[in-house]
Amino acid sequence: MVAETLDELNLRERTCGIAPVGCSVLAYNYFNCDFLEAPHGRAPALATGFKRVRPDMIVFTYQGDGDLASIGMAEIVHSANRGEKFTTIFVNNAIYGMTGGQMAPTTLEGQITTTSPIGRNVQQTGQPVRVAELLSTLNTPAYIERVAVHTPQNIIGAKRAIRKAFAYQAAGTCFSLIEVLSTCPTNWGLTPDEATAWLQEKMTPYFPLGCFKSPESDEDSDGPV
Amino acid sequence: MARILMKGNEAIAEAAIRAGATNYFCYPITPQSEVAEYLVKRMPEVGGVFLQAESEIAVANMILGASCTGKRVFTSSSSPGISLMQEGLSYMAGSQLPCVVLNIVRGGPGLGGILPAQSDYFQAVKGGGHGDYRLLVLAPSTIQEAVDLTMLAFHLADKYRNPVMILGDGMIGQMMEPVEFPDSYSEPELPPKDWAATGASDRDPLIIRSLFLDPTTLEENSIILHKKYEQAKKEEIRFENYKVKPSNKVLIVSYGTMARICQTVIDDLEPEGYSVGLFRPISLFPYPEVALRKEATRKNIESVLVVEMSMGQMVEDVEKAVAGARPVNFFGRTGGIVPTPEEVKDQIKKLIKKKSRRGRPAKKRK
Structure with missing residues (x-):
């Protein structure tokens, strides 16, 4: 959907993507645009450096929940707060996938992972982090929406949000982050169908879908525009 | 140009601009914060980028990203901050990206003190970050030499596509001395930066990375780096x-x-x-x-x-x-x-x- 959007908006030839560490570390093999590979969690810092020097280019990061919400929390919060004009695609599947299914900051209460084998104990590890909500508290204008990709209807919605994010960037409007709820049947230990149902039943109540912040709604805010 | 009296940190900052490094990312730390305080005023005059980041970890990764554009990038810090930058420096060396890092060394280990020291020699010269890589390291002993070496550092960074460190101590940063900047800056010709990510409009997409999961490819990359360091041993000895x-x-x-x-x-x-x-x-x-x-x-x-x-x-x-x-x-x-x-x-x-x-x-x- 990201690649499709870049072509639809005719941005591909001036786009630079930034791959994270995690399941999408090899993202650059599936895109037809320039790509950088970042240290774990630091994609927003690379994006900041790149975009500041080349504001005429389109820059996006593609990050998972371990990368963005754990080791890279500082980088994403400050990039959003500075209003860096790049786009982040944040894939939240509530688990570390590439390292083999460990607990992530977004792992749900009671969810079994290899490092929470009897289920996440929120007394000891805290509540799952809601990234879209957290970043929406910042005063700086941004476009932040949470979408999901477990049904055709949701995929259509996700595509619409991604397109909107890149359109905002192309217009130089604001920072944009699309949180994409996604399944990980392998590490969840479920079949694809079961995983789809689990996302709907377990994830969407805690991670509600919708637009949390848009530059239009920020027009009356105190933040710099 | 006439000789002017300048503080080391400010003279180095000016030298960076004269060498065409108009992209600077930083995080405050004593005893080198004057570099940032000088450049925040100077960068707008030359249409450059000045950004104070949230941490030195972010700084190193911002210069990593900025360097991928092919433009000259610069940062400065002091010992504890330089430790936090080692991740980015290792990635930049592995990805063959140029940058110049100024370390105005203060006493360590740990938070140490804020007074001049030379106790970061091992970190600067022997590695610092993980993996088979080196930094090119230049150590000035006067403010004028700091200016000259800073300008040279940007050339070497581009020539070798590798991070270069200016290793000064707190005195180099804080001392004032007369310095002279060349009227015009020139340097030997460098190869075109065809490795830079400028958008895949008239060529195939390119990837800038230090990740090589195939051990043969990773070894090949390390051999490329090693050859560059061997070349530097022949061409860049200074004393x-x-x-x-x-x-x-x-x-x-x-x-x-x-x-x-x-x-x-x-x-x-x-x-x-x-x-x-x-x-x-x-x-x-x-x-x-x-x-x-x-x-x-x-x-x-x-x-x-x-x-x-x-x-x-x-x-x-x-x-x-x-x-x-x-x-x-x-x-x-x-x-x-x-x-x-x-x-x-x-x-x-x-x-x-x-x-x-x-x-x-x-x-x-x-």
């Missing part, structure tokens, strides 16, 4: 001799600010009849090993004295270069304490007295 002559009984080896203090020592001892020379490495990597061995093994040299503002780090490279041909002695103060000329003189007098008391020349070489 300076001070009063090095056949009559020298002791050869001091010292770099940066400490070397200037040693020059005073040599001047002061001369009328007293002590013949001492100074070998001052300017490039710390590549290290001027061959030249040092030549000077250290001159006929009359009885011993070598390494003087550092540390507990003894460069001394290991001196020992390697001299390879047992002469005794290598060490004197250092650390934690922000700078050895005084008197302290160094005492060391030299002890060395020379020791030799004469024993009533025999330096150990015979086979």
Whole structure:
């Protein structure tokens, strides 16, 4: 959907993507645009450096929940707060996938992972982090929406949000982050169908879908525009 | 251009701009914050980028990203901050990206102190981050030299597509001296930056990375880096001799600010009849090993004295270069304490007295 959007908006030839560490570390093999590979969690810092020097280019990061919400929390919060004009695609599947299914900051209460084998104990590890909500508290204008990709209807919605994010960037409007709820049947230990149902039943109540912040709604805010 | 009086940190900042490095990312830390305070005013004048990041970790990754554009990028920090940048430096070396990093060294380890030290030599010269890579490291001993080496550093960074570090100590950053900037900046021609991510409009997409999951490819990348470092060992050796002559009984080896203090020592001892020379490495990597061995093994040299503002780090490279041909002695103060000329003189007098008391020349070489 990201690649499709870049072509639809005719941005591909001036786009630079930034791959994270995690399941999408090899993202650059599936895109037809320039790509950088970042240290774990630091994609927003690379994006900041790149975009500041080349504001005429389109820059996006593609990050998972371990990368963005754990080791890279500082980088994403400050990039959003500075209003860096790049786009982040944040894939939240509530688990570390590439390292083999460990607990992530977004792992749900009671969810079994290899490092929470009897289920996440929120007394000891805290509540799952809601990234879209957290970043929406910042005063700086941004476009932040949470979408999901477990049904055709949701995929259509996700595509619409991604397109909107890149359109905002192309217009130089604001920072944009699309949180994409996604399944990980392998590490969840479920079949694809079961995983789809689990996302709907377990994830969407805690991670509600919708637009949390848009530059239009920020027009009356105190933040710099 | 006329000579102007400038603080080291500000002169280095200006030198970076003169070398075309108009993209600067930083995080405040004593004793080098004047670099940022100077550049925040100067960058808008040249249409450059100034950004204060949330941490040195972010800084190193911002210069990583910025360097991918092919433009010259610069950052500055001091010891604890440089430790946080090691991740980014390792990635930049692995991805073959140029940048210049200024380390105005303060005493360590840990939070240490804020006074001048040379205790980051190992970190700068031997690696610092993970993996098979080196930084090119240049150590100025005057503000003018800091200016000249900073400008050179950007050229070397591009030539070798590798991070280059200016290793100064707190005194280089804080001291004021007259400096002169060249009227116009020129440098030898560099190859086109066809590796830069500029958008895949008239070419295939490119990927800038240090990830090579196939061990053969990773080894190939490490061999490419190694070859560059071998080339630097041939082409980028820099050092300076001070009063090095056949009559020298002791050869001091010292770099940066400490070397200037040693020059005073040599001047002061001369009328007293002590013949001492100074070998001052300017490039710390590549290290001027061959030249040092030549000077250290001159006929009359009885011993070598390494003087550092540390507990003894460069001394290991001196020992390697001299390879047992002469005794290598060490004197250092650390934690922000700078050895005084008197302290160094005492060391030299002890060395020379020791030799004469024993009533025999330096150990015979086979």
